Each structure stands twice: as structure tokens, then as C-alpha cells.
Amino acid sequence: MCRGLTRAFGSRLALDRLDLEVPTGSVFGFLGPNGAGKTTTVRLLLGILRPTGGEVRVLGLDPVRDGERVRAQCGVVLDQVGLYERLTAWQNLELAARIARIPPAERGRRVEAALRRVDLWDRRAERVSAYSKGMRQKLGVARALLAEPRLLILDEPTSGLDPENIVMLRELLLSLAQEGGRTIFLCTHLLDEAERLCDRVGILQAGRLRAVGSPTELAAGGRAAVRLRLSGAPEDLPGRLPLPDGARLAPAGEGEWRAELARAEDVEALVAALVGAGVGVRAVIPLGESLEEAYLRVVGGTEASRSAG
């Protein structure tokens, strides 16, 4: 939970009054372009950086005061996964197990289970320097999961991967998300990834949270677009109707019209207006928007308003 969370570096605001609540056990996607403030947020959540304003609670703890306890309960995969190249995969995980203070008797079993989970058991004795980028990312996820953390923070886990490895890692994350019981905080700029994995997403831009909600809610964006099949509609139909505020109506081909409404519930008022004007309404087809379109609308709109400002 963050309330008014702010972090400035000199005169530059990296994070500006972030209000955010991530329910326990959910998968939260933190979207935003590079430099939006996602990594700064992660560092604040982990107590690596101190906020310059506002407050933050992670798993009920204050990371500023209880940073060590917060970090002990978090598994983290950073944008640069940060594995020890001179060590083998086994040694990297053994280090993580030692850091997590897993008892020596249990360490081997836990490391083996983690390596098997990401299909790296057969290559456990190889140095990480011989690993491909995809294998490193998988090992990074295995390392983050080793201590069975209550919160898993993934900062751009598919960054720089080829499509095949993206699919492979996404399947791994999907299986983690489906297991439940663990909160996942996923920073990404890959929107289809967020759409598939996340219960809720937030869009961060220039340090400010521009939108938050489920992918479906964000895709709807509070607006609604519908395609209407009408009969008996005159060419100057929009001028004749008492359209709801912010609504636009335009012809979209043979007997079809496209309506854009400020609010989803305005569809009823539009249909009532059409019927009242003696126009036959044969079909109302909702037009969906992908999360990507919603993201571009939010980010693009903000960019446009900043440029105008």
C-alpha cells in the first residue's frame, strides 16, 4: 500500500504522490514506459530508497524501518537479473538459500526443487556465464522463489528476451500466478503480458499513476464505443439527436454508425434517443479496446496534454 508516495532526485520527481493498493494474493501489473518510475517504486517498496514524501507499507511493514524484514519476505527479479557468472547455477541458488537462512539440511532439497521447476536441473553444474539470456532469467525467477516469498517482485522479467523465451517465461509466470497465495508485483512495458497475467494493472507515466484497474476496466477506460445497425437513419442524424454529453456519432458504412460515449452507461440513453427520433435500432455491437489501445490512450493523452502545457 502506498499513499502519496513521492521520491525526488534533486529537483526531478521520479515518483509523484503515488496512491496504490495491491490486495494480498493478487497479480498486479505496473505498466509504464522506460523512466516512468517503476524501478524507483520497486526500490522504495524494498526499503532500498527512502521516500521523500508519503508512506508505504509492504506486507504490513514499513520498509523504511523494517527494510530487512520486508526484503526477507520478498523474492525479487530485477531488470538486470544479477547472477554470479563465475558460480554455477547450483551455487547461485545455494547463495540465495544461505541468504534466506534456509537450514543446511533443507537447502539441497529446496535448491533441487527450484532448479527442476525451471528445467535447469541438468545444467546445474554449469557456470552461469555459459547460460543463455533466457536461462538466466529462469534461474533468476528460481532464485526469487527459493525462499517461498509472500511477495514476488518482477521488474521487466522478459526484457531483452527473444520471442521463444518470452513465451517460455510467460508460461512460468502464468503458472505462478495460477498457484495463488502469493502476491505478484510485475513491472513491465509488455502489455499483452500484463493483460494475460494480471488481475489489476496500474499505468505509471512520468512518476504519476495515470490509471488503475483491471485490464478489462482499463480497456473500457470509462468510455464505450459501439457499432449501431440502424434503419431509417437520416444523414444528418447526429444533429437531430439529443446526444449524451461527450458522445460522438458518425456513419461507418452501409446502414452502420459508430458511436463513442463518455461513459459506458450512456449507451442506454443513446438508444432511447434514437428510438425517440423514430430510428430503427437493429443491433448494438460493443467495440472492445485492447489493453494496449487503452495504454496508448492514457500515455498518449498524457503526452499530448504535457506537450500542450
Next chain:
Amino acid sequence: MDDLATMLWKEAAELVGNRRYLRVFVLAVLALGILPGLAQPPAAPAPLVRLFLLLRLAYVLLAAVIMVAQTAPDLVLHERVGRTLDYLLATRLTDGAIFGGKVVVAAAVGYAGGLAAMGVQLVVADLRGGGGWQWLYLAFPVGRWIAFAVMAVLVAYVAVVGTFVALRVGDQRAAYMVTVASLFLPALPFVLHLATLSPTTGWFVRATALFALVVAAMAAAGFRLFRREMLALYLQE
């Protein structure tokens, strides 16, 4: 202590896994052990012989200092380059464990390097045809004190400086140069005539104890100065 042990285990595993580093270590030990060991001692008089033995001891200290000056910045810089320092900062390890481990390992490597160079030097000198007299400096308290205690404090000093310099200076060559240059600091009191060296055991004991206190204070200041947040900001630069 568990965390410090974890870091020691990690650093040791990394050093063992670094074959290039091990090669350099062995070569340095051999070079700084064999070459002084081959030198013939002066026939007489006694003060010259004593000076000759002190020079041999100086080579031992030099070997230790070179090892630690190379190792201490490297332990930090390769973590910066490989972005593993970001990972360590995101774990529950304390700052003290992370950097204490590095200081201890760097100092231990330097100390081990110095002892190894001393061993090689003495064996070579014996093989060259001495009657065992070249071991003499270890027979006297002041010689033993310099060989073991002064060397320990000296490597601790270089390890502390090298570790914290590398945290701030991201470039390996620059970090190494600053670390080596820091060796002139302990010599400053003598250069400025604030202190005079006296070749007695008592003087060396007092000087070493004072130097050890200074090193401990520097380490404490380093740990206070290089807090987690400060490091995260440096890494962000």
C-alpha cells in the same frame, strides 16, 4: 555472523571460480618470492645484513599489499558491472555483512599472499645456498611483529580503502590507483616529521596498535557513509 559467513562463502567461491585471478595470484607470489630469494646477501658488516633482511621483509609486505590492492576494488567492481550488487541490496543481508565480507576476504587474500611470498622467498634463499640465516628476521620479536602484525594491519587498511573507494569510483583502473596512492597516507607523519621510526619492538607495537585503531575508525566511517540508499544512488548514476 551468519550473514557475514554467507558473504565469506560467496566471495571465496567466486575467487576460486576465477581462474584468471588465481593465475595472477600464483604469479605474483612466485615473482615476489623467488626474485628477492635469489639475491645474494652482503658479506658484512652487520648493519648491511640487517638492512638486507629488512628489504626481504619489505618484499613480503609489498606482495601482501599488491594482492589486497588488486583484490579489494575488484570484489566490488565486478559486482557493480555484473549488477549483482543491486541483487545483494535487494536481499535481507545487512550492509555490514555485504561489505564486511568483502573487506575480510580481500584482507585475507592479501595476508595469505604475503605469507606465501615469504615462504617461497625463504625456501628459494635456502636452496640458493644459505645456512638458514635468512630466516633470522623471524627469530627476533621485531621481525616477527613486522612480518605478521604490521602486515595484518596494513592489508586491513588497504582492504578498507580499496572496498570503499571502489564503491564510489566505478572505474577499475582509477579505483586501483587511488587504493595504491592511499598507501602514502600512513607514511605522511614520517614525511612531515611528526613521527620518527624507531626499530624497536615497543615502538612497532605502539605504532601498529595506533594504526589498527585508525583502520577500525575508517571502516566504521565507511559503513556509515555507504548506506544502502547511497549505494543505490551511486549504482543509478
